[in-house]
Amino acid sequence: MKIFVLTGAGISAESGMGTFRDKDGAWARFDPMKLASPEGFEADPDLVHAFYNARRQKLLTASPNPAHAALARLEDGLGARGGELFLCTQNIDDLHERxxxxxxxxxxxxxRKARCMVCARVMPWDDDLGRDETCPACHSHGTLRPHIVWFGEVPLYMDDIQHALEDSDLFVSIGTSGSVYPAAGFVNEARYLGLRTCEINLEPSENAPAFEERYYGPASTAVPEWVDGVLKVLAARG
Structure with a gap:
């Protein structure tokens, strides 16, 4: 079995990484075009750097929760039986890897990465980032930006995502709002391709009716329960 899992902010919320689109989220308190757009960065790079520096430092103190651990178990379980997990996240944290x-x-x-606007090199970066930094690769000054896809920019790896959808048996969306495109459209693409579809979320997303199976509850309990069920079915098949 090949499973495509898409994760969003909801899977990391219980790790202290707040969601952005709920009533208390960042975009309810800040103008996203000032903090997460190329135009906002050009207008006030210090403000944008300060915003992401604070988020980066918060991430460094966060820990994965049982939902992240469950997906790691699923990757191992599928691999041991000749299957595969394609884990695509909208999140900019590294809690899945950890x-x-x-x-x-x-x-x-x-x-936790920076990108040079001159040479396009992407590099690990855990310290604060500012416009006084020098690119370690090309030595350009003041050309580093957070390695984040901002509003108006094209998400990364879209060809890989399309190929993975075409090669999967099941599409699962975890902790997403169903409002951010193109990710919100993956479920319709999956259905067009004939995949089974499943949503796991704290509450129904904006595109919940598009899913055949739906499980609701905190990610730290709902995701491990779902993973246990999948692994149990795989074990029964031998």
């Missing part, structure tokens, strides 16, 4: 997932595709970039 929980043990080995193959994670970050379609919206990664908070």
């Amino acid at each position: 929980a043990g997932s080995r193959h994670v595709l970050h379609m919206h970039g990664e908070l």
Whole structure:
């Protein structure tokens, strides 16, 4: 069995990484076009850097929760039986990797990385980032930005995502709002391709009716329960 899992902010909420689109989220308190757009960065790079520096430092103190660990178990369980997990996340945190997932595709970039706007080199970055930094690769000054896909930019790895959907048997969306495109459209693409579809969320997403199976509850309990069920079925098949 090949399973495509898409994760969103809801899977990391119990690790202290707040969601952005709920009533208390960042976009209810801040203008996203000032903090998460190329235009906002050009207008006030110090403000944008400060926002992501604070988020990066918060991430460094966060820990994976049982939902992240369960998906790592699923990757191992599928691999042991000749299957495969394609884990695509909208999250810019690295909690999947720290929980043990080995193959994670970050379609919206990664908070613990920086990208040079001159040479396009992507590099690990855990310190604060500012416009006084020099690119370690090309030595350009003041050209580093967070390795984040901002509003108006094209998500990463879209060809890989399309190929993975075409090669999967089951599409599962975990902790997503169903409002951010193109990710919100993956379920319709999956249905067009004939995949089974499943949503696991704290509450129904905006596109919940598109899913055949739905499980609701905190990610730290709902995801491990679902993974246990999948592994049990695989074990029964031998």
